[in-house]
Amino acid sequence: MGRENSKNVWVFIEVYDNKIRNVSLELLGQGRVIADQLGEKLVGVVIGDNIAGLANEVIAYGAETAIVVSGNEYKDYSTDGFANALTALVKKYAPSVLLIGATRNGKDLAPRVAGRLETGLIADCTDIEVNSEDRLVEWTKPAGNMMSTSICPDSSPQMGTVRSNVFKKPAPDYNRAGEIVAEDIGTKADDIRTKIVEIIKTVQGETVNLEEAEIIVSGGRGMKGPENFAILKELADILGGSVGASRAAVDADWMPYAHQVGQTGKTVKPKIYLACGISGAIQHLAGMSSSDLIIAINKDPEAPIFNVADFGIVGDLFEVVPLLTKEFRRIKNG
Amino acid sequence: MNILVCVKQVPDPVEIKFNSETASLIRACAANIVNPFDKYALELALQLKEKHGGEVTVLTMGPPQAVDALKECYAMGADKIVLASDSLFEGGDTLATSYALFCAIKKTGEFDLILYGKQAIDGNTAQVGPQVAERLGVAQATCATGIELADDKVLVAREQDDCQEIIEVKMPALVTVAKLAVEPRNPNIRRKIAANKIEMPVISAADLEGIDAARLGLTGSAVKVKKMFAPPVRGAGIKIENETADNAVKALVDYLSNAKAI
Ligand SMILES: Cc1cc2nc3c(=O)[nH]c(=O)nc-3n(C[C@H](O)[C@H](O)[C@H](O)COP(=O)(O)OP(=O)(O)OC[C@H]3O[C@@H](n4cnc5c(N)ncnc54)[C@H](O)[C@@H]3O)c2cc1C
Ligand SMILES: Nc1ncnc2c1ncn2[C@@H]1O[C@H](COP(=O)(O)O)[C@@H](O)[C@H]1O
Numbered sequence: 001m002g003r004e005n006s007k008n009v010w011v012f013i014e015v016y017d018n019k020i021r022n023v024s025l026e027l028l029g030q031g032r033v034i035a036d037q038l039g040e041k042l043v044g045v046v047i048g049d050n051i052a053g054l055a056n057e058v059i060a061y062g063a064e065t066a067i068v069v070s071g072n073e074y075k076d077y078s079t080d081g082f083a084n085a086l087t088a089l090v091k092k093y094a095p096s097v098l099l100i101g102a103t104r105n106g107k108d109l110a111p112r113v114a115g116r117l118e119t120g121l122i123a124d125c126t127d128i129e130v131n132s133e134d135r136l137v138e139w140t141k142p143a144g145n146m147m148s149t150s151i152c153p154d155s156s157p158q159m160g161t162v163r164s165n166v167f168k169k170p171a172p173d174y175n176r177a178g179e180i181v182a183e184d185i186g187t188k189a190d191d192i193r194t195k196i197v198e199i200i201k202t203v204q205g206e207t208v209n210l211e212e213a214e215i216i217v218s219g220g221r222g223m224k225g226p227e228n229f230a231i232l233k234e235l236a237d238i239l240g241g242s243v244g245a246s247r248a249a250v251d252a253d254w255m256p257y258a259h260q261v262g263q264t265g266k267t268v269k270p271k272i273y274l275a276c277g278i279s280g281a282i283q284h285l286a287g288m289s290s291s292d293l294i295i296a297i298n299k300d301p302e303a304p305i306f307n308v309a310d311f312g313i314v315g316d317l318f319e320v321v322p323l324l325t326k327e328f329r330r331i332k333n334g
Numbered sequence: 335m336n337i338l339v340c341v342k343q344v345p346d347p348v349e350i351k352f353n354s355e356t357a358s359l360i361r362a363c364a365a366n367i368v369n370p371f372d373k374y375a376l377e378l379a380l381q382l383k384e385k386h387g388g389e390v391t392v393l394t395m396g397p398p399q400a401v402d403a404l405k406e407c408y409a410m411g412a413d414k415i416v417l418a419s420d421s422l423f424e425g426g427d428t429l430a431t432s433y434a435l436f437c438a439i440k441k442t443g444e445f446d447l448i449l450y451g452k453q454a455i456d457g458n459t460a461q462v463g464p465q466v467a468e469r470l471g472v473a474q475a476t477c478a479t480g481i482e483l484a485d486d487k488v489l490v491a492r493e494q495d496d497c498q499e500i501i502e503v504k505m506p507a508l509v510t511v512a513k514l515a516v517e518p519r520n521p522n523i524r525r526k527i528a529a530n531k532i533e534m535p536v537i538s539a540a541d542l543e544g545i546d547a548a549r550l551g552l553t554g555s556a557v558k559v560k561k562m563f564a565p566p567v568r569g570a571g572i573k574i575e576n577e578t579a580d581n582a583v584k585a586l587v588d589y590l591s592n593a594k595a596i
Binding site: 079080083104107108110111112114115116118119120121122123124138142143144146147148149150151152153154155193194195196197198199200201209239257258263264271272282285286289292293294295301306307308309310311312313314315316319320323324327328331 | 427428429432453455456457458459460461462463464465467468469473474475476477489492493494495496497498499500501502503504507513555556557558559560561562563564565567568570571572573574575576577579580582583584586587589590593595596
């Protein structure tokens with residue numbers, strides 16, 4: 001779509017288990033910043049079934065307008081249904097910017113929509129700003145060992161996906177006034193070519209929610225083998241945290257992929273990130289360098305992880321970690 | 335059952351070395367490999383073929399040396415391999431890349447099932463698959479960890495963070511494949527020898543009927559890279575060296591309690 005007359009910053013509000021995903025709320029926060037820089041409005045788009053209650057939340061988190069598309073055909077996420085509804089809305093209202101959370105479903109939807117609209121899409125952005133001169137959105141993300149900033153100068157909307165934990169969730173204000181617009185966009189049953197027939201909850205132990213963990217104890221190739229992750233688990237348990245891993249550890253099958261931190265894993269922002277036997281490759285840093293406190297244990301004094309660590313111990317993790325656990329256990333038991 | 339697998343040749347991440355002085359990656363000597371997720375896609379395609387018959391074609395778009403990636407796929411068991419290569423394809427964003435692949439697929443044949451890797455580990459966008467599906471006008475499913483045929487549909491196990499969805503997808507369909515529980519098979523030695531002897535026809539832009547050159551490569555890209563820069567450095571803090579583990583741990587615990595982090 002062309003750029004003429006396009007206006008307003010849109011956030012696709014993803015609903016999962018009848019709740020708005022955190023990443024969508026975080027995007028309302030940054031969307032507000034961008035909308036103010038452009039002097040435009042912030043709009044949240046909610047698609048689902050029985051979701052009327054969520055519109056107020058979209059406004060509380062900073063939008064002027066919530067557009068709500070509801071219908072039984074949107075009860076479950078489907079590429080065809082959601083792409084149809086979202087592109088129809090974009091064609092009707094012509095937003096200038098469209099932000100989508102880089103979740104599994106968000107990354108399924110965004111490229112399909114950008115393809116249909118023949119517009120650019122930048123994946124997994126870590127920063128989004130407006131250039132005051134040309135008023136274009138600048139999308140920044142890691143690219144190899146560098147960072148790149150891209151623009152989408154000729155087509156509209158300017159689209160990007162963003163992971164959770166990149167931006168801060170704003171504080172909601174439930175007294176904010178806003179407009180709720182119901183849009184009726186039907187999708188014919190036949191046009192939805194996929195159907196969820198079964199949902200199998202992940203078994204094997206607890207689900208990992210690294211994105212929300214306040215403390216993460218992560219291990220890398222220095223852990224030497226899968227069995228040694230038990231010492232990290234013990235430390236994490238004492239601290240009430242979760243266990244993360246580098247890609248080297250995941251590739252070696254020492255830990256499941258859901259634990260991977262970094263460019264191709266999770267982006268995390270805990271209060272404390274403890275890296276054990278992790279060298280600190282740029283792709284790993286891309287997923288954890290905005291943690292409040294970074295602590296590194298590595299026997300190589302030259303390991304790049306020490307360049308970002310607030311507190312580094314040059315030493316053998318197999319000595320240090322058990323001692324740490326012992327010390328914290330002592331503190332905990334008073 | 336006609337299956338197409340699209341693969342990309344990428345630099346081997348294991349070969350990429352980190353230079354801690356300049357804090358940059360040394361890429362120069364990096365060898366090229368078939369994108370790991372694309373190999374899982376090929377493995378799934380070969381398993382489906384073994385069970386249900388049919389033909390597996392592998393397509394890549396890339397520089398002339400990408401033929402090595404195709405030969406590896408042939409050695410793993412692909413029936414046909416196709417290389418699309420032209421300087422006009424170079425430097426495209428996912429919109430331009432998906433347009434070129436769409437045109438190349440149209441020229442290559444008709445397929446019931448098209449498999450992609452979930453993402454290419456060099457760019458990591460995970461966008462090309464869905465964008466090709468859009469251009470072809472077929473149904474899609476992303477992040478599959480398993481596929482089974484069911485008449486005119488496929489059953490796809492799709493990974494979510496906290497569950498697995500089983501979804502039924504009407505064919506023709508494009509499915510992107512994540513890490514599988516099994517590793518891709520090794521190349522077969524005889525097929526490896528045969529692969530080396532293959533004379534590959536190369537599809538150039540001119541071979542693709544009705545192609546619009548303005549939509550290819552850098553010219554056809556909606557996204558323009560404005561600048562590249564070194565990542566901001568987060569200053570290093572305290573570093574405890576040449577201390578006993580006991581003392582180091584005590585110092586760390588003091589540090590954390592002073593910072594009120596615990
Ligand atoms: C496109 C791309 C995407 C990538 N995505 C990711 C990603 O998402 N996440 C990720 O983590 N990586 C990613 N990588 C890989 C990354 O480049 C590194 O290869 C990886 O992070 C290395 O993992 P590591 O630090 O565990 O292993 P190594 O680099 O091998 O480091 C192991 C460290 O352990 C230390 N050690 C060994 N024994 C001990 C001991 N007894 N006590 C203390 N220290 C010890 C060593 O000194 C060393 O520093 C990606 C790479 C590419 C090319
Ligand atoms: N040049 C290419 N040739 C063939 N397939 C490609 C090419 N680029 C990307 N793909 C496919 O698209 C998937 C996703 O790539 P990406 O969107 O770059 O992460 C890859 O796993 C491949 O299956």
